[in-house]
Amino acid sequence: MYSQNKIVKNTISLFITYAFLILFGLFMIYPLLWVVSAAFKSNDEIFKSLSLFPQKIVTDSFIKGWQGTGQYTFGRFFANNFILVIPVVFFTIISSTLVAYGFARFNFPLKRLFFVILISTLMLPDSVNLIPRYILFNAFGWVDSYKPFIIPSMFASTPFFVFMMIQFMRGLPREIEEAAIIDGCNSFQILLRITGPLCKTAMISMGIFQFIWTWNDFLGPLIYINSVEKYTIALGLRMCVDSAAAIAWNQIMAMTVIAMLPCIIIFFAAQKYFVEGIATSGIKG
Amino acid sequence: MTANLKRKDLVGLLYVLPWLVGFLVFKLYPFIMSFVYSFCDYSMLKPPKFVGLYNFIYMFTKDELFPKALLNTLKYVIITVPLKISFALFVAIILNMKLKGINLFRTVYYLPSIFGGSVAISILWRFLFMKEGIVNKFLGLFGIEGINWLGDPRIAMFSVSLLAVWQFGSSMVLFLARLKEIPSELYEAALVDGASRLKMFTKITLPMISPIMFFNLVMQTINAFQEFTGPYIITGGGPVNSTYLLSMLIYDNAFKYFRMGYAAALSWVQFVIILIFTAFIFRSSTYWTYYEYDEGRF
Numbered sequence: 111m112y113s114q115n116k117i118v119k120n121t122i123s124l125f126i127t128y129a130f131l132i133l134f135g136l137f138m139i140y141p142l143l144w145v146v147s148a149a150f151k152s153n154d155e156i157f158k159s160l161s162l163f164p165q166k167i168v169t170d171s172f173i174k175g176w177q178g179t180g181q182y183t184f185g186r187f188f189a190n191n192f193i194l195v196i197p198v199v200f201f202t203i204i205s206s207t208l209v210a211y212g213f214a215r216f217n218f219p220l221k222r223l224f225f226v227i228l229i230s231t232l233m234l235p236d237s238v239n240l241i242p243r244y245i246l247f248n249a250f251g252w253v254d255s256y257k258p259f260i261i262p263s264m265f266a267s268t269p270f271f272v273f274m275m276i277q278f279m280r281g282l283p284r285e286i287e288e289a290a291i292i293d294g295c296n297s298f299q300i301l302l303r304i305t306g307p308l309c310k311t312a313m314i315s316m317g318i319f320q321f322i323w324t325w326n327d328f329l330g331p332l333i334y335i336n337s338v339e340k341y342t343i344a345l346g347l348r349m350c351v352d353s354a355a356a357i358a359w360n361q362i363m364a365m366t367v368i369a370m371l372p373c374i375i376i377f378f379a380a381q382k383y384f385v386e387g388i389a390t391s392g393i394k395g
Numbered sequence: 396m397t398a399n400l401k402r403k404d405l406v407g408l409l410y411v412l413p414w415l416v417g418f419l420v421f422k423l424y425p426f427i428m429s430f431v432y433s434f435c436d437y438s439m440l441k442p443p444k445f446v447g448l449y450n451f452i453y454m455f456t457k458d459e460l461f462p463k464a465l466l467n468t469l470k471y472v473i474i475t476v477p478l479k480i481s482f483a484l485f486v487a488i489i490l491n492m493k494l495k496g497i498n499l500f501r502t503v504y505y506l507p508s509i510f511g512g513s514v515a516i517s518i519l520w521r522f523l524f525m526k527e528g529i530v531n532k533f534l535g536l537f538g539i540e541g542i543n544w545l546g547d548p549r550i551a552m553f554s555v556s557l558l559a560v561w562q563f564g565s566s567m568v569l570f571l572a573r574l575k576e577i578p579s580e581l582y583e584a585a586l587v588d589g590a591s592r593l594k595m596f597t598k599i600t601l602p603m604i605s606p607i608m609f610f611n612l613v614m615q616t617i618n619a620f621q622e623f624t625g626p627y628i629i630t631g632g633g634p635v636n637s638t639y640l641l642s643m644l645i646y647d648n649a650f651k652y653f654r655m656g657y658a659a660a661l662s663w664v665q666f667v668i669i670l671i672f673t674a675f676i677f678r679s680s681t682y683w684t685y686y687e688y689d690e691g692r693f
Contacts, residue, residue: 124494127489127492127494128494130489131489131494131500134486135500135503135504138503138504138506138507138561139503139506139507141507141519141520141523141529141561142506142507142519144523144529145519145522148522157527159532160529160532160533160536205413205414205417208410208413209410209411209413209414211410212407212408212409212410212411212412212414213410213411215407216403216404216406216407216408216410216411217403217404217407218404218405218407218408218411219404219408221407221411224411224414224415227418228414228418231418231422233613233614233617233673234422234426235617235620235621235665235666235669236621237621237642237645237662237665237666238426238429238662238663238665238666239421239422239425239426239429240645240649240662241425241429241432241645241649241655241658241659241662242424242425242426242428242429242432242659243421243425244649244650245428245432245439245655246424246425246428248439262417262421264413264417265413265414265416265417265418265420265421266413266414266417267417267421267422272414297406297410322509322511323511325513326510326511326512326513326514326515328512328513328514328623328624328627328628329623329624329646332650333646333650343514343515344513344514344515347514347515347518348514348628351518351521351628359522362518363522366515366518366519369513369514369515370510370513370515370516373509373510374509377506377509381502384505
């Protein structure tokens with residue numbers, strides 16, 4: 111009797127849990143699904159119904175939206191985003207791995223102090239450096255180019271990634287490395303042939319996060335990029351919304367979907383790296 | 396042997412060198428200069444001119460937008476951080492249960508977070524909360540009359556803050572990772588002792604996740620104080636400056652009016668406020684965080 115009561119109780123609580131998960135989940139996901147469906151709706155229908163299924167599927171919003179309102183198409187902005195993001199991701203992975211290797215596997219004078227500094231910069235708000243950094247980069251002649259993004263990435267400038275990599279490397283067994291030292295490998299060969307390959311998952315999750323952050327970055331391009339020719343997707347979208355005022359919302363929704371697409375694709379392609387990345391480093395967001 | 400050690404030390408230093416150079420050039424130098432500029436009048440056309448405390452006096456006595464932006468920013472932090480973290484914890488606890496299809500739910504709850512403070516998601520938000528937008532349409536189904544979510548100065552900040560709350564995914568994943576590490580023996584022992592669920596939550600779960608709670612609190616607070624893109628795109632700081640944040644005041648002064656000195660002074664005030672808040676969380680954490688090993692302590 112008692113156990114039957116317990117079973118009934120468990121079933122009810124399971125039911126409530128699922129009901130909550132589904133209902134709350136729908137609230138979470140609905141805006142994202144809606145923006146996709148809105149891109150396929152006619153402009154009148156967008157405001158009329160809550161439905162995720164368009165009454166009549168419209169596809170020319172993608173074509174017209176892509177052409178943009180000004181001199182440049184979204185193709186240009188899209189390409190610019192890749193031109194900016196790919197080197198940033200590449201250099202971030204290389205530089206952060208090298209630096210983490212130094213911290214994780216060597217002893218050198220002031221190492222503790224450096225590590226403390228690294229951890230403190232983790233918590234240093236970016237905005238306090240914003241203005242002098244702009245003035246500095248302006249003096250270097252880097253404004254209106256992608257250099258303010260790419261060159262710092264060569265110097266392991268995101269402490270999150272360095273920290274995450276150090277944590278990861280500390281978890282790796284040292285025996286193989288020690289064997290390689292006995293075989294006469296130097297430290298760089300060890301990094302290249304042994305430690306590096308073992309860090310592949312951490313490197314991938316670092317790359318994914320850097321890709322998504324840089325892809326979505328708005329304030330950076332807003333400050334450093336002036337000419338429309340060099341606009342990123344974020345700036346292009348903003349320009350579109352500002353100039354379009356009340357017209358063609360479905361085109362704007364279509365471009366919004368396009369802007370989000372690379373992140374969605376990466377997210378679904380690399381979910382396990384994602385979770386690993388967040389769990390090991392405690393990444394912001 | 397010692398010569399060998401020295402050489403190895405140098406090699407280690409060599410690996411760390413890129414970070415060290417980057418730190419000096421892109422972090423330490425700007426940090427010092429931002430302090431210096433905050434005492435200057437600097438438009439970038441002429442060399443900086445030392446004006447003493449003028450920027451700070453102006454900020455606190457003449458700039459009408461500053462107290463407004465400061466208050467709005469505090470409001471934003473106080474709305475978003477606790478809500479975001481409580482949602483993250485609540486959902487993480489549910490997602491920690493062994494249920495069928497749990498991975499799908501994890502994906503769904505995390506997905507909004509990958510877009511962070513992007514323009515795309517901010518545009519979507521603006522659209523959802525417009526007067527004739529989807530949120531009001533939805534309320535209409537229940538016979539509730541539409542609210543002017545973004546147009547009413549009393550509500551706009553709340554509507555804008557919801558965007559950040561919606562993106563609780565990464566805090567959630569951190570909680571989830573920690574919850575999985577709690578040894579089940581603890582709960583089993585408590586069960587034997589006849590502890591209630593609430594008791595188990597407050598006596599086992601909360602202490603065990605407290606370091607992550609601390610980390611989330613610090614990070615989310617620092618981020619919330621610097622929020623820019625969301626409010627900038629959704630409302631542009633309006634209506635009647637009700638969503639105008641410190642970061643926008645800094646941006647406008649620096650890149651619209653080219654008052655670099657004043658903007659630097661503002662960013663220092665923002666920095667000091669963040670510092671005070673983080674210091675408070677750090678100090679208070681000694682009373683409520685629990686560490687199994689002492690190295691875990693900051």
